[in-house]
Amino acid sequence: MTLSRRAAIGLGVGAAGAAVVGGGLGRQWWLDREPASPPVTDAEGRVLWRNWSGIASSYPAVRAAPDSEAALAELARATPAPIRPVGAGHSFTSLVPTSGTLLSLDGLHGLAGHDAATHQASVWAGTRLGDLGPALVGIGQEMLSLPDINKQSLGGAIGTGTHGTGVGYQAIHGSVKAFRLVTSQGEVLECSPERNAEVFAAARVGLGAFGIITQVTLQNRALTRVHKRVYVEPLERVAAEWAALSKGHDKVEFFAFPFSGLAAVIVTDQTDAPIRPRGPDQDTDTLLSFKRLRDFLGPLPGLRRRITHALMADLPAEESVDDSWKLLSNERPVRFNEMEFHLPREQQMAALREVMDVIERGHNDVFFPIEIRTIAPDDAWLSPFYGRESGSLAVHAYYKDDYRRLFAAVEPVLRRHGGRPHWGKLHTLKARDLAPLYPRWKDAMEVRRTLDPDGRFLNAHLRELFIDG
Numbered sequence: 046m047t048l049s050r051r052a053a054i055g056l057g058v059g060a061a062g063a064a065v066v067g068g069g070l071g072r073q074w075w076l077d078r079e080p081a082s083p084p085v086t087d088a089e090g091r092v093l094w095r096n097w098s099g100i101a102s103s104y105p106a107v108r109a110a111p112d113s114e115a116a117l118a119e120l121a122r123a124t125p126a127p128i129r130p131v132g133a134g135h136s137f138t139s140l141v142p143t144s145g146t147l148l149s150l151d152g153l154h155g156l157a158g159h160d161a162a163t164h165q166a167s168v169w170a171g172t173r174l175g176d177l178g179p180a181l182v183g184i185g186q187e188m189l190s191l192p193d194i195n196k197q198s199l200g201g202a203i204g205t206g207t208h209g210t211g212v213g214y215q216a217i218h219g220s221v222k223a224f225r226l227v228t229s230q231g232e233v234l235e236c237s238p239e240r241n242a243e244v245f246a247a248a249r250v251g252l253g254a255f256g257i258i259t260q261v262t263l264q265n266r267a268l269t270r271v272h273k274r275v276y277v278e279p280l281e282r283v284a285a286e287w288a289a290l291s292k293g294h295d296k297v298e299f300f301a302f303p304f305s306g307l308a309a310v311i312v313t314d315q316t317d318a319p320i321r322p323r324g325p326d327q328d329t330d331t332l333l334s335f336k337r338l339r340d341f342l343g344p345l346p347g348l349r350r351r352i353t354h355a356l357m358a359d360l361p362a363e364e365s366v367d368d369s370w371k372l373l374s375n376e377r378p379v380r381f382n383e384m385e386f387h388l389p390r391e392q393q394m395a396a397l398r399e400v401m402d403v404i405e406r407g408h409n410d411v412f413f414p415i416e417i418r419t420i421a422p423d424d425a426w427l428s429p430f431y432g433r434e435s436g437s438l439a440v441h442a443y444y445k446d447d448y449r450r451l452f453a454a455v456e457p458v459l460r461r462h463g464g465r466p467h468w469g470k471l472h473t474l475k476a477r478d479l480a481p482l483y484p485r486w487k488d489a490m491e492v493r494r495t496l497d498p499d500g501r502f503l504n505a506h507l508r509e510l511f512i513d514g
């Protein structure tokens with residue numbers, strides 16, 4: 046009988062836990078304390094807003110969700126600043142918090158039009174990626190690439206340089222052919238390589254600091270079916286073969302598991318094979334089993350490594366075949382905080398080895414894997430992939446764990462390897478650190494000042510990124 050990943054790891058962890066149950070339970074209680082939450086309202090009765098992971102929050106004076114571009118333009122001109130557009134609130138950095146106006150794009154969603162011949166579609170910016178998949182099926186199209194989850198809004202995904210994986214695939218904003226931008230004066234600009242070209246280059250990855258994108262024209266493609274394969278291999282082998290592996294398939298990524306010497310590789314290729322839907326989510330149970338191993342065996346890394354290795358090394362590969370948009374993104378119900386940097390591709394594996402070393406030497410509380418992906422270059426001025434083949438490296442910390450200590454140890458490694466931070470994931474870089482990383486930084490800042498001279502779209506975090514920091 047072949048045990049599923051869930052059953053095999055669950056059984057093993059149960060046995061390991063039972064073996065050290067005395068000290069382990071006390072430790073588990075200590076680790077599982079819920080972080081303190083801010084009050085639901087402030088002294089003036091304003092209602093709390095929080096991001097997905099819970100670490101970014103504010104009490105906006107005004108909340109609005111306009112259902113037309115005209116209503117949004119009127120708000121942009123007149124509502125109290127700072128005005129912060131919000132999509133799904135899935136960014137970890139403090140891009141959205143405001144004491145002024147929180148402007149939800151939820152009222153502007155769905156398809157606005159399409160061109161069957163070119164496979165382009167115009168989409169309202171508040172559309173969630175998970176809703177866009179089925180909507181595009183109706184017109185025979187799919188997005189070229191998708192991130193690990195599909196809960197984000199299109200505007201939010203573009204605004205932070207959200208990406209999937211694949212050496213031949215740009216981040217989502219790479220598929221943007223044109224967009225409509227509402228400025229702080231309430232003007233509506235049509236932006237493309239032909240019209241307002243500098244705004245198109247500067248504001249595409251714009252962090253909601255240049256204006257509000259209402260509608261986006263996406264370059265999609267005809268629907269494809271893919272074969273997805275997930276398998277476990279020794280990490281050193283995957284790292285040694287990464288250059289060939291990533292070029293040998295349509296889309297590849299891997300998750301490197303600390304304290305195991307193993308990696309889970311996810312390979313996706315186009316196919317005509319019959320549909321074989323993916324089974325129930327096993328990632329969540331696996332992750333929670335790693336947590337229990339951490340809880341019980343954290344202070345015993347040698348034993349933790351042997352047990353994890355024994356449980357995972359020989360697991361059978363998991364295979365599925367389905368429409369691409371159904372297989373590329375996942376459910377991630379376990380909350381975490383994340384740091385991700387985009388490195389020159391040739392630095393990626395050296396950086397991974399160093400980060401793994403940092404974690405295994407001094408951070409036995411870590412149980413989330415390190416995520417490794419590839420992204421093709423593009424020409425958006427504030428894109429972390431501007432002008433270079435990139436390899437990303439992401440570290441995660443359970444939302445109840447102390448992410449600061451881990452990220453403070455990892456960030457210098459990623460910066461030393463030439464990394465640019467993901468705008469939506471935690472980092473400590475400020476304007477003076479960012480300017481040298483972006484060849485068109487000054488031009489982008491000039492466009493921003495022209496569009497929003499009074500800084501109506503800037504909150505404290507954006508001021509540090511673009512002006513004061």
Ligand SMILES: Cc1cc2nc3c(=O)[nH]c(=O)nc-3n(C[C@H](O)[C@H](O)[C@H](O)COP(=O)(O)OP(=O)(O)OC[C@H]3O[C@@H](n4cnc5c(N)ncnc54)[C@H](O)[C@@H]3O)c2cc1C
Pocket residue numbers: 097129130131132133134135136137140141150170171191192193194196197198199200201202203204205206207208209251252253254256257258259377467469470
């Ligand atoms: C579980 C999880 C998994 C993730 N996986 C990935 C991944 O695989 N790849 C990846 O790259 N990232 C990933 N992320 C990060 C996420 O994709 C980005 O933070 C993204 O910006 C979130 O989209 P959102 O709609 O929640 O945007 P929000 O967080 O609401 O906003 C992000 C930024 O965009 C701005 N914005 C929103 N809408 C507009 C608009 N219409 N016009 C102008 N500006 C706007 C906001 O003001 C803000 O500055 C993940 C995050 C989580 C929590």
